[in-house]
Amino acid sequence: MNFELTEERRMLQDTLRRFLSDRYDTATRNRILESDEGFSPEIWEGLAELGVIGALFAEDQGGFGGAGFDISVVFEELGRAGVVEPMLDTAILGGGLLAALGDEAQRALVEEVIGGGLHLALAHYEPGSRYDLSRVRATATPEGGEIVLNGAKAVVVNAEAAGQLIVSARESGAADDPGGISLFLVPAGANGLSLRGYPMISGGRAAEVTLDEVRLPASARLGTAGEGFEPLRTAIARANVALAAETLGAMETATELTREYLLTRQQFGRPIGTFQALQHRFADMLIELEQARSAVINAAGNLEKSPDFRDMQISSARNLIGRVGRLIAEESIQMHGGIAMTQEYELAHFAKRITMADHRFGDTDWHLERFLELSAA
Amino acid sequence: MDLNYNEEELAFRDEVRAFLDETVTPELRDKVRNGRLTKQDMENWHAALNARGWLAQNWPKEFGGAAWNAVQRHIFEEEAAMADAPRIVPFGLSMLAPVLMKFGSKEQQDYYLPRILSGEDWWCQGYSEPGAGSDLASLKTRAVREGDHYIVNGQKTWTTLGQYANKIFCLVRTDPNAKQQEGISFLLIDMDTPGIEVRPIILLDGTHEVNEVWFTDVKVPVENLVGEENKGWTYAKYLLTHERANIAGVGFSRAGLDAVKRMARAEMHKGRPLIENPHFAARLAQVEIDLMAMATTNLRIISQAAAGQAPGVESSMLKVKGTIIRQEINDLARRAAGPYALPFPSEAVEGANEPPIGPDYAGPTAAHYFNNRKLSIFGGSNEIQRNIIAKVKLGGGR
Numbered sequence: 001m002n003f004e005l006t007e008e009r010r011m012l013q014d015t016l017r018r019f020l021s022d023r024y025d026t027a028t029r030n031r032i033l034e035s036d037e038g039f040s041p042e043i044w045e046g047l048a049e050l051g052v053i054g055a056l057f058a059e060d061q062g063g064f065g066g067a068g069f070d071i072s073v074v075f076e077e078l079g080r081a082g083v084v085e086p087m088l089d090t091a092i093l094g095g096g097l098l099a100a101l102g103d104e105a106q107r108a109l110v111e112e113v114i115g116g117g118l119h120l121a122l123a124h125y126e127p128g129s130r131y132d133l134s135r136v137r138a139t140a141t142p143e144g145g146e147i148v149l150n151g152a153k154a155v156v157v158n159a160e161a162a163g164q165l166i167v168s169a170r171e172s173g174a175a176d177d178p179g180g181i182s183l184f185l186v187p188a189g190a191n192g193l194s195l196r197g198y199p200m201i202s203g204g205r206a207a208e209v210t211l212d213e214v215r216l217p218a219s220a221r222l223g224t225a226g227e228g229f230e231p232l233r234t235a236i237a238r239a240n241v242a243l244a245a246e247t248l249g250a251m252e253t254a255t256e257l258t259r260e261y262l263l264t265r266q267q268f269g270r271p272i273g274t275f276q277a278l279q280h281r282f283a284d285m286l287i288e289l290e291q292a293r294s295a296v297i298n299a300a301g302n303l304e305k306s307p308d309f310r311d312m313q314i315s316s317a318r319n320l321i322g323r324v325g326r327l328i329a330e331e332s333i334q335m336h337g338g339i340a341m342t343q344e345y346e347l348a349h350f351a352k353r354i355t356m357a358d359h360r361f362g363d364t365d366w367h368l369e370r371f372l373e374l375s376a377a
Numbered sequence: 378m379d380l381n382y383n384e385e386e387l388a389f390r391d392e393v394r395a396f397l398d399e400t401v402t403p404e405l406r407d408k409v410r411n412g413r414l415t416k417q418d419m420e421n422w423h424a425a426l427n428a429r430g431w432l433a434q435n436w437p438k439e440f441g442g443a444a445w446n447a448v449q450r451h452i453f454e455e456e457a458a459m460a461d462a463p464r465i466v467p468f469g470l471s472m473l474a475p476v477l478m479k480f481g482s483k484e485q486q487d488y489y490l491p492r493i494l495s496g497e498d499w500w501c502q503g504y505s506e507p508g509a510g511s512d513l514a515s516l517k518t519r520a521v522r523e524g525d526h527y528i529v530n531g532q533k534t535w536t537t538l539g540q541y542a543n544k545i546f547c548l549v550r551t552d553p554n555a556k557q558q559e560g561i562s563f564l565l566i567d568m569d570t571p572g573i574e575v576r577p578i579i580l581l582d583g584t585h586e587v588n589e590v591w592f593t594d595v596k597v598p599v600e601n602l603v604g605e606e607n608k609g610w611t612y613a614k615y616l617l618t619h620e621r622a623n624i625a626g627v628g629f630s631r632a633g634l635d636a637v638k639r640m641a642r643a644e645m646h647k648g649r650p651l652i653e654n655p656h657f658a659a660r661l662a663q664v665e666i667d668l669m670a671m672a673t674t675n676l677r678i679i680s681q682a683a684a685g686q687a688p689g690v691e692s693s694m695l696k697v698k699g700t701i702i703r704q705e706i707n708d709l710a711r712r713a714a715g716p717y718a719l720p721f722p723s724e725a726v727e728g729a730n731e732p733p734i735g736p737d738y739a740g741p742t743a744a745h746y747f748n749n750r751k752l753s754i755f756g757g758s759n760e761i762q763r764n765i766i767a768k769v770k771l772g773g774g775r
């Protein structure tokens with residue numbers, strides 16, 4: 001048994017941490033949060049140059065990592081710095097699916113992603129599907145040699161910046177059938193594709209996506225017809241590891257900010273950290289933070305296992321982190337008092353990242369249910 | 378013991394309902410639900426209540442008040458919350474006015490009270506400072522007497538709706554050498570006085586509801602002192618007992634719970650309404666159970682108050698439990714919205730004529746959740762309330 005990071009991963013962690021502490025300070029982040037794009041192209045380029053994107057792909061995919069612990073190392077650092085750049089969407093979801101399913105031409109795009117020149121987005125969930133992975137109503141209909149897409153996709157993160165959207169659509173089966181779902185590469189600006197973009201409360205941007213008679217050549221298909229569900233499941237599993245690790249990082253920062261504040265804020269002539277009522281609650285935060293750290297390790301370390309076992313581990317991590325995240329976000333705010341309620345003070349941003357992570361790929365309850373299903377099996 | 382309202386109270390409730398039916402238009406209700414009330418909306422609401430004689434609910438008749446008893450006030454608050462009516466801005470009506478009635482001069486009463494009713498004056502509360510939050514008595518804003526003026530220097534913060542106010546009541550230090558609580562005075566200050574600067578503080582949900590107020594050599598006539606110099610702490614504490622009225626927020630919780638149920642009936646989880654999902658239903662039921670008991674605790678304390686008993690630690694208990702329940706309901710609303718809690722709605726994105734992003738109920742849920750973290754921080758934080766309860770019951774011993 002060994003809980004040390006490999007030499008390569010430790011170096012990656014150090015370099016990334018240094019880059020972000022130099023380049024991603026609070027003022028920069030606030031500027032990015034208020035920008036029209038919702039992320040910084042310069043930071044993105046910097047991350048690509050450092051090899052951060054490459055670390056999320058395996059060697060045979062053109063990268064030099066791609067395993068669960070590569071994902072967790074990178075995302076924990078992104079979370080610690082409160083980064084809002086769409087790494088999860090472009091690299092893990094979009095890039096991951098391209099690398100896993102693409103033909104030669106499609107896989108060439110992975111290189112562009114690793115180089116930082118191409119953004120991607122996964123347009124899968126739909127209005128009314130909540131977190132259900134198999135509920136797809138968008139349709140793909142063959143017509144002549146072409147495929148025609150129709151339907152609507154909900155809260156597609158990074159859709160506006162994406163050069164290509166990976167769109168799921170049903171070719172057969174009922175609305176919640178795992179079978180019959182196919183994936184397609186839809187270029188930005190395709191006829192019939194429209195986006196209604198908006199900022200998200202925790203940073204970054206998303207869009208409502210409408211597909212109205214979008215015509216694609218047969219070569220736009222990604223992977224085998226009707227067999228998109230399992231690859232989607234894998235991509236979402238990887239995204240869950242990323243999201244859990246990012247949330248862990250954000251919780252570390254929230255906890256550290258709270259520690260510093262408890263030591264420095266004076267009321268009644270002494271630091272508020274001398275009040276036992278707060279000391280015990282801070283101690284609980286630390287205890288739960290270690291639980292969260294272990295949960296991320298469980299999820300990352302089991303990412304390459306069989307799908308059901310993997311997903312059971314992942315749902316256990318997401319459920320635990322959902323609970324701990326709420327505790328840490330709320331307690332951090334409470335123990336800061338009014339100052340934590342302000343946009344300007346950075347704790348607010350971390351509390352939002354932590355909380356809103358529970359609104360992607362299943363929330364605390366959704367993962368509890370999933371855990372029950374999978375652990376009973 | 379009888380858990381029901383008597384006939385008189387029921388008749389009163391019907392009257393309130395009829396008024397709310399008429400006055401809270403669907404447009405107004407939507408603005409309340411989405412947190413988009415303008416200054417004008419709030420002023421209109423005050424004017425409508427004033428026209429009916431229902432604005433100054435806790436004031437005695439002689440000052441133009443409705444002189445409602447505790448049960449009537451409770452009925453109105455609950456019905457208004459359930460109808461998604463705007464809130465009454467409390468600073469003039471239920472904070473300053475009782476202080477003026479008890480400690481103010483005849484001139485101050487005659488001048489200020491009618492202006493609160495008519496809406497001519499919008500008051501804000503200048504208590505907190507950057508260094509003086511829970512430890513309010515450590516406040517530093519200084520007022521020095523020079524002839525028939527005080528010269529005020531310092532900074533107040535967290536001033537709610539100070540951007541709309543033309544008046545501010547302030548706690549200031551007039552004797553820096555006395556014991557902390559004994560060197561504080563209560564001053565009424567015109568916001569137009571030279572040397573006052575109001576700077577916005579944007580909250581974590583993007584809203585501008587609080588401000589910093591800076592004072593540089595601000596000249597305040599001595600007749601704006603309330604009561605005696607250096608006795609301000611007594612008045613401040615008297616005011617805080619009024620601030621804690623309706624602290625339980627039962628009406629807000631009932632309205633919030635109803636809203637969550639509406640959402641959970643509309644949201645689909647694996648092909649069934651979310652409200653049928655056992656995990657979500659259990660969360661919902663637990664809050665509802667807590668709320669049912671708390672509502673009765675609240676009524677028990679209200680009837681004691683109506684019988685003339687001053688509430689003691691009970692109001693601290695209601696503050697803690699009431700805010701926990703409201704925050705839990707905000708959390709449930711956010712969960713119920715699912716992925717559609719993520720979009721950050723704004724007029725800029727949605728525009729006046731654009732449909733909402735996702736279901737109409739989802740947009741404000743996350744913003745409300747974050748904004749209402751304030752409930753356990755202000756009005757005496759929940760930690761301070763627990764300190765009070767413990768101190769009373771454990772005799773302050775260490």
Ligand SMILES: Cc1cc2nc3c(=O)[nH]c(=O)nc-3n(C[C@H](O)[C@H](O)[C@H](O)COP(=O)(O)OP(=O)(O)OC[C@H]3O[C@@H](n4cnc5c(N)ncnc54)[C@H](O)[C@@H]3O)c2cc1C
Pocket residue numbers: 265267268272275277278334335336337338339341501502503504505507509510511512534535536537538587751754755756757758759760761764
């Ligand atoms: C949205 C909002 C609106 C407000 N509006 C107004 C307004 O209009 N006018 C106004 O004057 N003020 C207003 N306030 C200020 C509010 O009253 C203060 O925020 C509150 O008193 C807490 O002070 P603080 O924020 O400085 O926190 P602090 O007092 O610094 O407290 C930080 C933490 O320490 C805890 N703590 C402090 N002392 C103790 C202790 N002895 N034992 C245990 N724990 C302790 C607190 O509970 C809190 O968790 C508002 C605040 C907010 C957030």
